Amino acid sequence: MGQNLQSSDRLRPIDLARGHGLSTQAVRNYEEAGILPAAGRTPHGYRTYTALHAAALRAFLALVPGHGHRTATQIMRAVNRSEPDEALRLVDESHAQLLDDRRTLRAVERALRDLEPAPAPERRAGPRDTFIGPLAHTLGIRPATLRKWEQAGLVRPVRDPRTGYRVYDEAAVRDARLAHQLRRGGYPLEQIAPLLDQVRVAGGLEPLESALRDWHGRLSARGRAMLTGAAELDAYLRRRGQDIDGRSLTTDL
Template sequence: MGRNLQTDRQLRPIDLARGYGLSTQAVRNYEEAGILPAAGRTPHGYRTYTPLHALALGAFLALVPGHGHRTATSIMRAVNQDETDEAFRLIDESHAQLLDDRRTLRAVERALRDLSPTTAPPAGTGGTFVGPLAAELGIRPATLRKWERAGLVRPRRDPLTGYRVYEEADVRDARLAHQLRRGGYLLEQIAPLIGHVRAAGGLEPLEAALGDWHARLSVRGRAMLTGAAELEGYLRARA
């Protein structure tokens, strides 16, 4: 998109905007944000752009899907200020985050694959207590209490005794947390994964969402490649 703008002539704001399906105000906003180099001015004060501005705009728009608007803005601002090392650092951070997201997804998949079916609390008991659940998992009751403080499990309290009561969903969360801990994950890493399970409404809906999660990561990874190619073109033009 926008390759028809690659000529030797000067470009008006409307030319640049139309080439990328934007408004002229958006182009001005991008310039003010440092995404584009400063525009030239006519004797009457009107902005003029060049093919270099078109390349900058194309690079920015290609970077956004993979890195997000804020990071893409920071990358382009760094490049335009001749701070390419900072731009590369920001790109590296995005790639590191994508890799971490992939590792998180694999952790969830392994945990679900290795997790045996959750045993619901016996009917009529209203849940299970910390001792029996700890014994089932092969851990100490203190460990379950530590997980509770970290937000991994959320048992209710019996109004008469004050004892912790683990409902079926709590047992599920405890078993998933146990599986992830065995995989070497820290409590602060496990907490958001448990959050995904709760938000999905259980393990089965989460399993159905894993395919979509995979697809989104793949789309983001490919978008990073596209953004890198466009940015490389801009860097070459600036050299």
């Protein structure tokens, strides 16, 4: 859309759609969802949009990569309801989630660094095996905690066929130590379980290096996208404020 559009300039749905690779139906759907302000109508009932709608569309499409479709929709709805504080609260929540994700990644990387050089504890019970008591002692936790982690799927010991005792092989010890590191970092079990599943599927820690690099890349891209979204949202808020103040308000809005 051209930068010299005035709020009084009438635009058709196709005018908004073509610059973003959208269909005219998508533009209408965005309006019905509250992402765009309500369109004006011609005497024959056709929708007409203005530069304000073009700014809203740019803001929404810029917000989606950083905040996700659902949150971006909620942000735009709040703005269009004249609730800018609610919109900014939603933006803040997304930034807080991104920061939490960065902290989680750092905790995972620290845990992996701690795990790699360390041998499995208490291997006297077998070549690479240990039991619940020695493992709990090595980690400084109670055996009941290891049993709770087992119930949550974090640790998967096997049972000795003769005694029925839990036996922790090298992989199970690795999982227990990683879970312990993340729990010390304050992360809940439901966040730890998917990571351990990834370690198991990868067959070890080294294959996760690529996944961690990808994780870093996704977080960086998300942060940059949030900056772009913030700029477009600010531009929309400014234009909307001007129109509401009556400096360029048209009868179509």
